[in-house]
Amino acid sequence: MNIPSPAEKAAILESITIDCVIFGFRAGNLEVLLVRHGEGISKDKWGLPGGWIYNTESTDDAANRLLLELTGIKDIYLEQLRAFSDPDRFPLSRVITVGYYALIKEEDYDLKAGATASEVAWFKVSEVKDLIYDHAQILEIGLRRLRRRIKQEPIGFNLLPQKFTLLQLMHLYEEILGKEMDKPNFRRKILKMNLLTPLNEKQKDVSHRAAKLYQFNPETYQQLQEKGFNFEF
Amino acid sequence: MNIPSPAEKAAILESITIDCVIFGFRAGNLEVLLVRHGEGISKDKWGLPGGWIYNTESTDDAANRLLLELTGIKDIYLEQLRAFSDPDRFPLSRVITVGYYALIKEEDYDLKAGATASEVAWFKVSEVKDLIYDHAQILEIGLRRLRRRIKQEPIGFNLLPQKFTLLQLMHLYEEILGKEMDKPNFRRKILKMNLLTPLNEKQKDVSHRAAKLYQFNPETYQQLQEKGFNFEF
DNA sequence: CCAAAAGTGTTTTACATACACCCATGG
DNA sequence: CCATGGGTGTATGTAAAACACTTTTGG
Secondary structure: OOOOOHHHHOOEEEEEEEEEEEEEEEOOEEEEEEEEEOOOOOOOOEEOOEEEEEOOOOHHHHHHHHHHHHHOOOOOOOEEEEEEOOOOOOOOOOOEEEEEEEEOOHHHOOOOOOOOEEEEEEEEHHHOOOOOOOHHHHHHHHHHHHHHHHOOOOHHHHHOOOOEOHHHHHHHHHHHHOOOOOHHHHHHHHHHOOOEEEEEEEOOOOOOOOOEEEEEOHHHHHHHHHHOOOOOO | OOOOOHHHHOOEEEEEEEEEEEEEEEOOEEEEEEEEEOOOOOOOOEEOOEEEEEOOOOHHHHHHHHHHHHHOOOOOOOEEEEEEOOOOOOOOOOOEEEEEEEEOOHHHOOOOOOOOEEEEEEEEHHHOOOOOOOHHHHHHHHHHHHHHHHOOOOHHHHHOOOOEOHHHHHHHHHHHHOOOOOHHHHHHHHHHOOOEEEEEEEOOOOOOOOOEEEEEOHHHHHHHHHHOOOOOO
């Protein structure tokens, strides 16, 4: 993040920015999307994708625009975390940032560094360190939100490929919640919810019995949500 | 909310404000604290207590300060809701507001209108109408947060007097969640959680069998929270 | 004695948990 | 034939839900 130029200042809000925590899942690991800054006081350092808000756009719109400009990712559902407002969080001036978070299927998007980002990459959440400003705190809050949400809504499906096995889903839960689960019980529980459509397809190229593939069923989820339901594991 | 004077501008952030949703509970009704504006374009209209943020304070600090200045309420736990950022939400300029919410025991606080507020009062949530700007939306988000939270943590105790009966507590849940509950089952469930300390005291001046009084036990709550627990009703 | 709320007991049903066990497949 | 994960079955305990019932107290 840089201090905006005089020309830029006219078009943006001077003391508010956006930062995005984008989660992905690959090879059993929860990952987060970071950008390397190409200019400014944090040049060459890694941080969350983010930037200034135009006068004419909401923070939701700004988050989507910035994510596209910096990383090439577009049309995803970003949810607001909250505002981060420590007076000293940004060293050059008083800036409050609004955090956003999202879950995406890594395979669905091609990363393309743009605007002020010289590089974009996925990092294992467990190995992230030395983020700029208070981005570690924003990531932490994003993680907490993810852990809470995944126990209340089936958002985990957003991290998996279209077609997945029950054990992949279970491993996702285990990774995010940090605890081991019982396979038979997990199967029963998730199947009883009727959120999964079984496909007439099986895994390929695995050196063990091939598992049946499932896909998430958004319609039954809609119905369930209206009735209100619980998603404890 | 007014456009700040030049002198004020130097000390505050120009495009961010705070608004607070303060909930109370009286005579079986959920209430919200509103202020009547004494000046500016919204003079004489009712809205949430709020205002500008100083350069040197966090939004948390600003929320507490503003609440004290406008209503006389101090030292309460305010939780951030989120930022509200519709470019047209405030008619005079582009302003993003950060919403806060809190639950308090009405009887514990004396209301005292101050600063730009000419009046402060409690309103039944079900009867609130015609709030300024997007304050109706902020209230709605506060309500949703309250309903979600009360199903996960025992925050309801913050709305009741120190000493209360089990039925009062149940009525609080019924009012907030908008559904009827079974008295015997509610008793068993809440007592099994060990969050309540029974007192050697009973209701007085009631024209029926006097109920035992209880009080909330924050220590056992601490213990439970560390283990992680569930609070569904 | 009646009304109104306090408080207890019981039955049914559902589900979480734990764990034993068989199945299919590639190497 | 064995390792690996896929998948099924079952016993046990606990808790939610529904509801019948007794107790206490003021009027």
